[in-house]
Amino acid sequence: MLIRIYTQQNRLLPSIISRYFENWTLLYAQGFYKGQPESSVVIEIDTLGQDYNPLARIDSIVDEIKTLCGQEAVLVQKFIGGCEPKSELL
Numbered sequence: 001m002l003i004r005i006y007t008q009q010n011r012l013l014p015s016i017i018s019r020y021f022e023n024w025t026l027l028y029a030q031g032f033y034k035g036q037p038e039s040s041v042v043i044e045i046d047t048l049g050q051d052y053n054p055l056a057r058i059d060s061i062v063d064e065i066k067t068l069c070g071q072e073a074v075l076v077q078k079f080i081g082g083c084e085p086k087s088e089l090l
Contacts, residue, residue, distance in 0.1 A: 002079040
């Protein structure tokens with residue numbers, strides 16, 4: 001399963017993600033929100049072939065990101081097999 005987490009930039013994100021997962025990528029994105037430029041971070045986590053349920057770990061990461069960045073919600077996308085992505089606002 002491939003999981004994407006969309007959040008704000010913070011220099012502590014790599015240390016948080018590294019505590020939970022070994023295979024992940026941090027992507028920096030430039031976009032627009034309500035017509036204003038915005039920068040954000042996309043965290044891609046590859047859990048294919050892992051022997052554990054990654055969703056509990058994702059919930060823990062999301063809770064830490066919310067606290068760290070002061071966000072009310074964090075967008076999480078789960079890609080399962082060849083299916084369309086399922087997005088949840090956590």
